[in-house]
Amino acid sequence: MTKTTDIDYEDIQGLVRFGHGQLSASAFLLLKIADLEAARRWLNSAAITSATESTPAPQSALQVAFTAPGLRALGLAEDLVEQLSDEFVSGLGGDTNRSRRLGDTGSNAPQHWRWGGSAETTPHLLLMVYADPTRLDSLLTSIREPQFEQAFTQLAELVSRHNGPREPFGFVDGISQPLIDWQQQVSTDLHQRDRYSNRLALGEVLLGYRNEYGLYTERPLLNPLDVDRDDALPDAEDQPQLLDLGRNGTYLVLRQLAQDVRGFWQFVDDQAGADPQQREQIAAAMVGRQRDGTPLIAAAGEAIDGSEPSDRQNHFTYARDPHGHGCPIGAHVRRANPRSGDFPVGVDNWLSRLVRTLGFGRRHHGDDLVASSRFHRLLRRGRIYGVELTPEQALQAAADDSEERGLHFICLGANISRQFEFVQNAWCASSKFAGLPSESDPLLGNREPLLNAAPTDHFSIPRAGAPARCIQGLPQFVRVVGGAYFFMPGIKALRFITR
Numbered sequence: 466m467t468k469t470t471d472i473d474y475e476d477i478q479g480l481v482r483f484g485h486g487q488l489s490a491s492a493f494l495l496l497k498i499a500d501l502e503a504a505r506r507w508l509n510s511a512a513i514t515s516a517t518e519s520t521p522a523p524q525s526a527l528q529v530a531f532t533a534p535g536l537r538a539l540g541l542a543e544d545l546v547e548q549l550s551d552e553f554v555s556g557l558g559g560d561t562n563r564s565r566r567l568g569d570t571g572s573n574a575p576q577h578w579r580w581g582g583s584a585e586t587t588p589h590l591l592l593m594v595y596a597d598p599t600r601l602d603s604l605l606t607s608i609r610e611p612q613f614e615q616a617f618t619q620l621a622e623l624v625s626r627h628n629g630p631r632e633p634f635g636f637v638d639g640i641s642q643p644l645i646d647w648q649q650q651v652s653t654d655l656h657q658r659d660r661y662s663n664r665l666a667l668g669e670v671l672l673g674y675r676n677e678y679g680l681y682t683e684r685p686l687l688n689p690l691d692v693d694r695d696d697a698l699p700d701a702e703d704q705p706q707l708l709d710l711g712r713n714g715t716y717l718v719l720r721q722l723a724q725d726v727r728g729f730w731q732f733v734d735d736q737a738g739a740d741p742q743q744r745e746q747i748a749a750a751m752v753g754r755q756r757d758g759t760p761l762i763a764a765a766g767e768a769i770d771g772s773e774p775s776d777r778q779n780h781f782t783y784a785r786d787p788h789g790h791g792c793p794i795g796a797h798v799r800r801a802n803p804r805s806g807d808f809p810v811g812v813d814n815w816l817s818r819l820v821r822t823l824g825f826g827r828r829h830h831g832d833d834l835v836a837s838s839r840f841h842r843l844l845r846r847g848r849i850y851g852v853e854l855t856p857e858q859a860l861q862a863a864a865d866d867s868e869e870r871g872l873h874f875i876c877l878g879a880n881i882s883r884q885f886e887f888v889q890n891a892w893c894a895s896s897k898f899a900g901l902p903s904e905s906d907p908l909l910g911n912r913e914p915l916l917n918a919a920p921t922d923h924f925s926i927p928r929a930g931a932p933a934r935c936i937q938g939l940p941q942f943v944r945v946v947g948g949a950y951f952f953m954p955g956i957k958a959l960r961f962i963t964r
């Protein structure tokens with residue numbers, strides 16, 4: 466047991482606990498602070514939705530998060546800003562090495578972004594407004610009263626009119642999420658969690674709690690003597706003599722991803738020789754699930770911690786499919802979460818662990834190539850945008866592709882570099898994932914050749930008893946058009962920052 470204190474849901478922003486799925490419309494306002502005093506007043510009294518459960522569910526929700534320039538603009542002391550993580554402080558679009566690692570090169574490069582690619586276009590804050598589709602516009606009008614207009618200027622407004630279950634390529638999304646260990650009942654002791662588990666330590670999502678290493682992520686801590694009211698912030702769990710500005714807060718990654726729905730289905734159709742059944746199979750192999758969300762892997766026979774056998778959509782791992790005959794190794798969902806444990810199946814006592822740790826006893830050449838999933842989980846909270854174009858419509862010659870559609874990809878996590886950046890870089894963008902050559906994520910890849918001119922635009926579908934089918938010349942289907950790293954504070958921390 467690692468539980469030390471009860472959870473104060475009142476202090477946590479609701480988006481961490483709920484996706485607000487019943488509020489299917491949303492507007493994400495990207496704002497700059499125009500008038501500091503007006504901004505502080507507005508933010509300090511804003512009715513931010515907390516993570517407390519309420520029945521009936523709320524009719525609307527409001528969440529807020531800040532970039533590092535935004536925290537500075539609000540007057541937060543520089544030493545506190547700098548105690549937040551380096552990647553947050555330097556920003557998503559602010560470092561060419563980071564951009565290269567994340568695949569933000571070529572047409573994905575920050576200099577082409579509509580927002581977030583330069584200091585001028587990087588917002589100070591993100592205001593997230595959720596409502597029923599019939600109420601979104603009136604809610605936005607009521608928010609934009611004179612004090613708000615005085616406080617902020619708007620860089621962009623990312624609207625999602627209706628967040629259905631399917632993302633724009635037509636696949637059911639949002640099926641797999643980690644199960645957060647809110648009660649902190651599961652041991653974070655390394656070696657008690659050798660196998661894949663869907664349960665995730667609270668400190669992987671929120672700052673101020675133990676993470677999967679049993680440690681506390683770095684975050685801004687204050688001496689109570691430096692604060693006018695010592696009840697303004699929660700105590701630091703690991704250093705109770707200090708106040709914790711990070712506790713109950715999380716980092717939020719927002720990337721605006723435009724999807725070429727027509728290009729995707731027409732390419733897949735060409736590869737399938739216009740055969741509808743093959744078309745579905747190739748598309749499903751690229752995603753790693755069928756369009757209706759059915760996994761390409763049979764449900765696991767063994768127990769998976771944090772996953773119920775009745776949840777047929779998620780009760781599986783890839784342990785019994787080492788060669789990718791069921792689900793290709795390079796499929797999007799297998800890259801984004803390889804469902805790997807600290808050790809492969811069969812390694813469950815000190816001797817077999819020792820043997821593996823020394824590099825012996827491998828059953829498959831890929832056994833040790835993929836890191837353990839539990840250190841790299843993402844809590845996804847994205848919303849789709851644009852008018853729906855079904856795969857059938859996309860295949861018609863006169864398909865309308867003038868309107869942009871895509872995903873406002875959002876993920877939350879306590880460690881941007883170990884979670885979002887690792888998944889995006891080492892698992893999705895990498896053309897060496899799990900030993901695969903020449904291919905990156907079939908959905909997300911930017912298809913840019915490597916520095917040594919090696920291609921990255923292949924996708925292989927392994928087949929039992931036959932050579933893998935290798936699809937070549939994949940075009941780019943997803944383009945990054947904006948993005949930023951935000952810090953979504955706990956509600957007491959928000960009041961403190963804007964006091």
Ligand code: HEM
Nearest residue numbers: 632636637638639640641722798801802843872888889943
């Ligand atoms: C437009 C871009 C994207 C599309 C169309 C897309 C589509 C999908 C779909 C259809 C699923 C399966 C549904 C599910 O398992 O919940 C999925 C799962 C997932 N995606 Fe994406 N995705 C996109 C971008 C990203 C990005 C940028 C990341 C992270 C870097 C990501 C990470 C994940 C993860 C972690 C899962 C769950 C895998 C699992 O736990 O089995 N996705 N995505």
